[in-house]
Amino acid sequence: MADPSAHPVRAAWHGARAQLRRGWHILLTRGPSKFQFWLIALLIGIAAGFAALLFRKGIEALERLAYGTKDPTRLHTHIIDLEWYWIILAPTLGGLLVGLVLNRYTSDGRARSVSDVIEGAALRDGRVERRAGFASAIAAMITLGTGGSSGREGPVVHIAGLISGWVSRRINADGITGRDLLGCAVAAAVSASFNAPIAGALFALEVILRHFAVHAFAPIVIASVAGTVINRLEFGDVTEFVLPTATVLEFYAELPAFLLLGLVCGVVATVLMRSIFFAEDMGDWIQNRLHLPRWLRPAIAGVALGVMALGFPHIIGVGYETTSAALTGKLVLHEAIVFAMLKVAAVSVTLGGRMGGGVFSPSLMLGALTGLAFGLIATAIFPEVSGAHTLYALAGMGAVAAAVLGAPISTTLIVFELTGDWQTGLAVMVAVSTSTALASRMVKRSFFLTQLARRGVHLAAGPHAYLLSIQSVKSLMRTPQHPKAAPEDACWKLIEDGVYVDVGATLEAAMPIFDRAGVLYVPVVSLAGDGAAPELRGALFHVDALKAHNRALAAVSEEEHS
Numbered sequence: 001m002a003d004p005s006a007h008p009v010r011a012a013w014h015g016a017r018a019q020l021r022r023g024w025h026i027l028l029t030r031g032p033s034k035f036q037f038w039l040i041a042l043l044i045g046i047a048a049g050f051a052a053l054l055f056r057k058g059i060e061a062l063e064r065l066a067y068g069t070k071d072p073t074r075l076h077t078h079i080i081d082l083e084w085y086w087i088i089l090a091p092t093l094g095g096l097l098v099g100l101v102l103n104r105y106t107s108d109g110r111a112r113s114v115s116d117v118i119e120g121a122a123l124r125d126g127r128v129e130r131r132a133g134f135a136s137a138i139a140a141m142i143t144l145g146t147g148g149s150s151g152r153e154g155p156v157v158h159i160a161g162l163i164s165g166w167v168s169r170r171i172n173a174d175g176i177t178g179r180d181l182l183g184c185a186v187a188a189a190v191s192a193s194f195n196a197p198i199a200g201a202l203f204a205l206e207v208i209l210r211h212f213a214v215h216a217f218a219p220i221v222i223a224s225v226a227g228t229v230i231n232r233l234e235f236g237d238v239t240e241f242v243l244p245t246a247t248v249l250e251f252y253a254e255l256p257a258f259l260l261l262g263l264v265c266g267v268v269a270t271v272l273m274r275s276i277f278f279a280e281d282m283g284d285w286i287q288n289r290l291h292l293p294r295w296l297r298p299a300i301a302g303v304a305l306g307v308m309a310l311g312f313p314h315i316i317g318v319g320y321e322t323t324s325a326a327l328t329g330k331l332v333l334h335e336a337i338v339f340a341m342l343k344v345a346a347v348s349v350t351l352g353g354r355m356g357g358g359v360f361s362p363s364l365m366l367g368a369l370t371g372l373a374f375g376l377i378a379t380a381i382f383p384e385v386s387g388a389h390t391l392y393a394l395a396g397m398g399a400v401a402a403a404v405l406g407a408p409i410s411t412t413l414i415v416f417e418l419t420g421d422w423q424t425g426l427a428v429m430v431a432v433s434t435s436t437a438l439a440s441r442m443v444k445r446s447f448f449l450t451q452l453a454r455r456g457v458h459l460a461a462g463p464h465a466y467l468l469s470i471q472s473v474k475s476l477m478r479t480p481q482h483p484k485a486a487p488e489d490a491c492w493k494l495i496e497d498g499v500y501v502d503v504g505a506t507l508e509a510a511m512p513i514f515d516r517a518g519v520l521y522v523p524v525v526s527l528a529g530d531g532a533a534p535e536l537r538g539a540l541f542h543v544d545a546l547k548a549h550n551r552a553l554a555a556v557s558e559e560e561h562s
Contacts (some may be wrong), residue, residue, distance in 0.1 A: 008364035017155050037177070040220035044167060044181060045188035045226030052231055055141060055156050062145020063317065066090045076321045087313070088306030094146025095302025098139040098355050099295035104137030109294035111143075111356035112136040113154035114207070115448040117161045117186065119223045121208050122459050122468050126168055126178030136399075137162075140356035143298075147305060147316040149346035150357020156193050157208070157358075160185035171509035176559050180216045183209045187220045188227030195235065197228040198219075201415030206407045207448070209363040211560040257382075258427045261374050261392060262399050264432025268370050269435060270442040272344050272363065273450065276310045279352025294430035301353020309347055314339055315346035319365040326368035327419065328399070330388045334375045340369040359447055361406040364397050364418075371396015371431075391424055399431040401437035407447020408432045463556045467549060468508040473501055477524045477538040486539035489525040495534060500525045503537045507545055 060072040067090060069078040079087060102109045112132050120128040140155035168178040183204040190202030201224040205212050234432035255512050287297055308315055314322040322339060326332050331339070347362045375392025394415065402411035412432050416425070444450040449460040476487050494500060500523040501510045513522050522543045525534035 013315045016409055025052065031122050037180075038169065038219050038222055040171075040181065041184040041223045042226055044164055045223030046182045047163050048185040048188035048223070048434070049227035050190035051159050051163060051231030052156045052189045052227065053234055055137070055159060056152065056193065058141045059144045059152060059318075062141065066146045067096070073318075074321055075317050076313045079263075079309065079316055084310055088303065088308050090297055090303035091147035091305045091309070091316075093302070094142050094148065095298035095300070095305075096295070097142050097146075098298035099298040101135050101139050101142070102298070102354065102356075103293070103295040106132040109297070110354055111139050112158050113140075113356075114157050115181070117157050117449040118208055118210070118448055119187055119452055119457055120161060120165075120461065121179050121182055122210070122463075122466060123457070124173035126161075126173070126180075126182035127165040128158060130162060130165065133158050134161045136356060140358075143350070143355040143357050146317060147184050147303070147309065148302075148355045148357055149315050149317070149319070149350045149362065150344070151318055151359060151361030151363075152357070153190065153193060153360040154358025155356065157186050160189035162438065179209055179218060179559075183216055183220045184223035187224035188230075190227070191224045192227035192231045194414060194418060195228060195237075196229045196414045196417035199410045199417050200224040200227060200409035202413060205406060206410045207405060207446075213560050213562055215562045217336065219224040244552045254425065255430055257378050258392075258395055258430040261371060261378075261395060262431035264366060264374055265370055265396050265399035265431060266403050266438030266442075268340070268366060268401045269439045271365065272347065272359075272400070273439075273443055273447045274406060275344050275348040276351050276359070277450070277454065278445075279348035283352045283354070298353050298355045301349050301355050304349045304353070305346060305383055308349075308475075312339070317344065318361045320361070323361075323365040323368045324396070326365070326372045326393045327390060329372065329388070329393070329418055331369070331372060333373055336369045336373040336376070337548045340366055340373065343369065353538060359404055360401060363401040367397035367400030368393045369396075372398060394419060395425055395427045395431040395541060399429045399435035402432040402450065403435040406436065406440060408436045435458045463553060467556065468511060469506050471542050471545075471548055471552060473505045473507065473510050473524055474503050474537075476507075476544050477503075477540045478521075478544070479538040480536070482538070486521045486523070487539070488536065491536055491539055494519065495523050495525065495536070499523070500534065501540060502527055507549060510540055510545060514545070538558055 063069060063072040063075055067073055067075060067078060067082065067086075071078070098111075099109070100110060106112075112129060113136070116133075117128055120126060137155050137159050140150075140152070143150060144152055163181055164178070164181040168171075168181055171177075173181060186208050187200045187204035190199075190203050192195045194200070201217075201221050203217065204220050205225070209216060283297060283301075286292070287294070305315065308374045326336060330346075343362060343366050347359070350357060351359070372389065372393040374396060375389030378392065379389045396416035398411055401415070402408045405411055412428055415428055440446070444460040446452045448459075452459055457466070457469070480488060494517075499513065499519060501513055503524050503526050510522060519542070521539040523536060524538045524540050526537055527534050
């Protein structure tokens, strides 16, 4: 057989293949170098950008199909002329499809969103659920395309998590790399959704990773810029909302009004969040009380939305048409107040009914309406020291959104990037600071962290608390064969006194036992149930638990400060 190296081209080809195989092997075994990681971040940014773009296009296509509109950006105006039965039927059928999808492909019938991505970053090395994630993306697209009153940012963030998780599994990424890749994908998805590269990068750091480590900044920015380029190739370099004229702040005399606006927006944001949680609890209670199947719950929510939309079609969909009307001052006082109240109800019905979607776009709309109403009142009372009332709508939009997301930095920037108005920084920053300060004390720091806390995942307290929930007792216990095992007789004595921990538990359950019992070790048992005697599996020593927890805290601190 001829030697492949005899031909120069063939030799070069075989050499290139060998180098690629070697490079892939090194990538899998040693992890990516800095240059490789930045290249991967760029590719993930492009993929997440296209995913966000396709998701948006899919929603618009469904809106055209469901409502027959030629311009989805003016959906509310178009709905007014539709027959009443179709206004009810569209979200009802959409809810039914959502229920069937989520019932078939998720374990609990719940659509995944931003809170699940935050949990994946903190507890699962940057990975999210694949099967439930894909189902949630489809459900959210159906929800938003058929009139659900929620936002598209939550689903695109989770889609980004699916993309980064696939890459992390392919290259066998460790926890730090997996989280950084997740941040890259989220930044690209957010920037592609809103044409907001700065806010997209900071959203990934502030909300998802929840730190501003230097090592993560460069690749996340690269991915965010890539996502923005995808958006601008399709839509051009235009802002999401177009303001008629530049807004002007009347020197510093008006700043106290924006402090007060921030407090009002903090209360409004809290009302929105608690209304959603109340709707979820009521939905669970009704579902259990009437023994309704899971797949029917979103359809019932769709009926309720359709009935509300008969009188107030602005509640349908993402709501950018109404948000734009508020920012440009096209609504009067009573319209702004009524629309804000109904939007809270509609979002609560949508998310409480498990139809899918996010809360960012609804919080923008609610904030713009709140700010406009406040501005109309403030400028009427103090006309001599007031600027345009639309400035209050802009500040209110940022203030409510920041309080809901628990992200004052990225939300402030995204308001600027969505509107292109950078001259009102003081007003927006003042309102955002007071709204987040108030709302974070009325919930567990943000909507997403409160969602997780309601599921028993306590990330708001910080790594010293949530790391306990991922460290298993079984991995740290000393078995009876251990050279320094606990005396078996002493273990049984403690078990008789009720001092023991299950072998399947975590340090979250074990550490309080040490504090309560004041012992050096706790017996670890297997509980058979039905009154059967427990089986002694070993003992968890307090010193071993503390050492493991300190190592985990040190690793987190190193990651956050590297």
